[in-house]
Amino acid sequence: MNDDTGSITATPPPRRTRRIVLLGLAALAVASALFTVRGPLMMSAPACAAGQWDHCFGTFNGVVLMTLVLLPPALLVAWALARRRRAAGVASAWRMSLAEVGMVHGTVPFVWMTMMPGGGAGVVPPRLSLVPLRDLVTMGPLGLGGNLLVFASLGFFAPMRFAALASVPRILALGAGCSVLVETAQYVLPLDRVTSVDDVLVNATGAVLAGLASRRWWSRTEEGTLSERPRPVSAAAG
Structure with a gap:
């Protein structure tokens, strides 16, 4: 669009372009993650293909x-769910x-994965770790990342x-x-697991961080729900 000085004002990219860029970045991130873990996954693939289900569902x-x-x-x-809802006229x-x-x-x-039994399942008594931040330093990057991801999808969606x-x-x-429920189950069942308050803290943090990542969409859900509520009829209305 030209202004009075003859210059051209920049227009923001269309929403569809931004979505394509975001989807492309997400696909690139997923591909990078798969490339990183391709070795361990390929170790389990032959056993799963052979029908050895303990290797499919009994290992990380x-x-x-x-x-x-x-x-x-x-x-x-x-x-299929979306198609059925659209046919019924459901919004979003x-x-x-x-x-x-x-x-x-x-x-x-x-x-x-958090409920998989350890090597001493049924033999080692349940263990509690109720001092905050004590186990955090022993988790390591892999353990910390895994705990952040446990309820990340729940917090996101x-x-x-x-x-x-x-x-x-x-x-x-x-x-x-949800984390407290999982930790309680780990303590009650003979799984050779440590019930730790740090797991609850990290799990909850992962859910919040994922929720903040999807805030653009769930805030709209909240506003849309509020806007669909019937408005009260004022006393002056005829």
Whole structure:
């Protein structure tokens, strides 16, 4: 658009272009992550292909591999849900469907891994670590990253699906509450696991960070829900 001085004002890129760029960056990040872990995953692939399900669902590498293998069917389920909702005239059908599938597909594998029994399962008594930040220094980068990811999908997608969760304190409470349940199960069941308060802190932090990453979408969910509520009729209305 030309102004009075004859210069051309820059126009912001269209929304569709920004979405394509974001999707491209996300695909590049996923491809980089897969390239990094390709070695351990390929170690589990032959056993899973041979039907040795204990290698698929009984090891960390196998669970990660099966999570990736089941990603296309999960997207197909999201597509079917969205199509059904669009046919019924439901608003934001795609966002709701992707959020529901994303919560399940991105959370269940990590919870499953946290419940895997250790080498002393059934023999070693349950252990508690209730001093904050004591275990944090012993987690290491891999342990810290894994704990941050346990409820990251839940924190990312839950406020997109449920407007009642569209706030940072509620996401924090959701992540902490789910983590407390997992840690309690680890203590009650003979899994040879350490029930640590630091796990709860890191799990909840991961949920909040992921929720902040999706804030652009879940804040709209909250506003859209509020705008759809019926307005009260004033006394002066005829």
